[in-house]
Amino acid sequence: MGLDFTVIxxxxxxxxxxxxxxxxxxxxxAVLSFFGGIMFAVIALYAPLVIRLPFRFFAWLFMGTPLLLxxxxxxxxxxxxxxxxxxxxxxxxxxxxxxxxxxxxxxxTAIVAxxxxxxxxxRTLGLSRPQALIKVVIPQAVRDVIPPIGNNMIALLKDSALxxxxxxxxxxxxxxxxxxxxxxxxxxxxxAAVLYYIINLGMEAxxxxxxxxxxxxx
Amino acid sequence: MTDPKPFVEIRHAQKSYGSLEVLxxxxxxxxxxxxxxxxxxxxxxxxxxxxxxxxxxxxxxxEIILDGVQVNKTLPHRQYEKHINGMRQQIGMVFQHFNxxxxxxxxxxxxxxxxxxxxxSGKEADKLAEEQLTHVGMLERIDxxxxxxxxxxxxxxxxxxALAMEPKLMLFDEATSALDPELVEEVNLVxxxxxxxxxxxxxxxxxxxxxxxxxxxxxxxxxxxxxxEGPPGKIFKNPDMDRTKExxxxxxxxxx
Numbered sequence: 001m002g003l004d005f006t007v008i009x010x011x012x013x014x015x016x017x018x019x020x021x022x023x024x025x026x027x028x029x030a031v032l033s034f035f036g037g038i039m040f041a042v043i044a045l046y047a048p049l050v051i052r053l054p055f056r057f058f059a060w061l062f063m064g065t066p067l068l069l070x071x072x073x074x075x076x077x078x079x080x081x082x083x084x085x086x087x088x089x090x091x092x093x094x095x096x097x098x099x100x101x102x103x104x105x106x107x108x109t110a111i112v113a114x115x116x117x118x119x120x121x122x123r124t125l126g127l128s129r130p131q132a133l134i135k136v137v138i139p140q141a142v143r144d145v146i147p148p149i150g151n152n153m154i155a156l157l158k159d160s161a162l163x164x165x166x167x168x169x170x171x172x173x174x175x176x177x178x179x180x181x182x183x184x185x186x187x188x189x190x191x192a193a194v195l196y197y198i199i200n201l202g203m204e205a206x207x208x209x210x211x212x213x214x215x216x217x218x
Numbered sequence: 219m220t221d222p223k224p225f226v227e228i229r230h231a232q233k234s235y236g237s238l239e240v241l242x243x244x245x246x247x248x249x250x251x252x253x254x255x256x257x258x259x260x261x262x263x264x265x266x267x268x269x270x271x272x273x274x275x276x277x278x279x280x281e282i283i284l285d286g287v288q289v290n291k292t293l294p295h296r297q298y299e300k301h302i303n304g305m306r307q308q309i310g311m312v313f314q315h316f317n318x319x320x321x322x323x324x325x326x327x328x329x330x331x332x333x334x335x336x337x338x339s340g341k342e343a344d345k346l347a348e349e350q351l352t353h354v355g356m357l358e359r360i361d362x363x364x365x366x367x368x369x370x371x372x373x374x375x376x377x378x379x380a381l382a383m384e385p386k387l388m389l390f391d392e393a394t395s396a397l398d399p400e401l402v403e404e405v406n407l408v409x410x411x412x413x414x415x416x417x418x419x420x421x422x423x424x425x426x427x428x429x430x431x432x433x434x435x436x437x438x439x440x441x442x443x444x445x446x447e448g449p450p451g452k453i454f455k456n457p458d459m460d461r462t463k464e465x466x467x468x469x470x471x472x473x474x
Contacts, residue, residue, distance in 0.1 A: 115317070117313060117317035118317060118319065120317065121311075121313065121317035121376075122319075123306065124274065124306055124309070124311040124380075125306065125307070125330075125335070125379070125380070126303045126304070126306040126307035126383065127303070127331060127335070128299060128303055129299075131334060135334065136319055139321045140319075140320065140321050143321055216363045216366070217320060217323075217363050217365070218321070
């Protein structure tokens with residue numbers, strides 16, 4: 001039995017819709033993971049112990065357990081506590097928080113590495129410590145880690161396939177559904193792979209642009 | 219001096235790190251409009267003293283008073299923060315390594331603090347940036363980033379940034395020490411201009427020629443104490459103390 005790629009065009013709509021969902025979930029999770037990462041970094045560095053300790057446990061939970069399990073826990077597990085999230089929202093929260101913890105590690109290191117003179121200069125002008133952090137230290141720290149955060153975001157795009165298991169019809173699940181109808185796994189998985197690759201190229205282009213834009217201001 | 223009340227008053231300043239005493243009971247007054255240079259070998263405590271004036275390096279004893287208000291008041295944490303932020307707005311500081319904000323344009327370096335702390339509008343901020351940058355001869359670089367500037371240009375922007383808060387007092391912590399020799403003059407010129415405008419300044423410096431030509435008074439510090447102070451003509455030409463003589467001899471020999 002030979003391969004037959006001619007079946008793909010009739011499922012193009014479904015696959016493209018899958019692409020859109022993949023992009024939507026990736027971008028939403030990326031935004032959450034970026035701002036969440038900044039927030040977590042600030043908590044880890046500056047919050048009082050009573051907040052920092054439970055937070056550290058939470059961070060450990062997200063780094064030390066499989067993302068798939070986390071998605072199950074958020075989507076199926078939380079129902080028992082009366083929190084019934086739509087699959088898309090559960091997926092964004094799972095992916096977003098998971099990668100926020102990783103981004104936070106990067107941002108923490110970068111905040112600590114910002115030259116002490118920056119905080120001093122800001123304080124000397126009369127800024128409070130929180131103002132100096134928000135206006136001076138954190139923007140510099142974030143700029144410094146844009147490339148590694150970009151790598152995390154590419155990983156996030158690939159891991160977004162995991163939300164197929166909680167029923168978000170993103171690209172991987174769209175391919176699976178098409179396979180269910182046509183029994184053509186190679187063709188559709190290959191098509192999905194190509195589409196992931198294209199999204200990936202687009203993402204890299206955006207990241208390069210952000211990097212170039214912030215180059216002068218480093 | 220016509221003003222009987224000193225503008226800046228340092229009373230019995232004392233600072234130690236554990237058993238190491240870096241400032242030993244220093245008292246000093248500066249009049250409004252006066253320009254004071256602090257010279258001395260490294261480790262003499264001169265930078266520490268300067269950084270104590272705006273409480274960047276808090277004293278372990280003694281008082282700093284600016285225009286009748288104590289800077290290093292003992293207050294509960296929150297109140298103290300509010301107090302010190304208000305005091306620091308009145309005290310400009312220029313650092314050896316400039317400490318410009320690399321993520322902000324020259325314009326935003328100058329206007330960030332006034333916008334945030336004084337709530338001035340965007341238009342007023344632009345006007346302020348243009349004024350202050352004209353003052354230091356950096357207007358044509360207003361939309362550059364610090365990474366595109368030379369050291370001397372960076373320092374001039376740093377001075378404009380400090381002046382934009384309209385400080386009563388300017389502190390210079392070895393403002394030209396990190397500069398290539400050919401860039402020192404442009405920064406010195408800006409400082410001279412400030413002197414002519416009667417800005418009160420306290421200048422920690424290694425540049426004896428500059429101190430001699432601009433300052434009203436020179437303090438020589440060594441090992442945490444003010445060894446000798448007086449007008450530059452006296453300190454540089456005819457100092458009383460042997461330590462001062464020795465320092466000047468070594469320093470001038472080294473710089474030639």
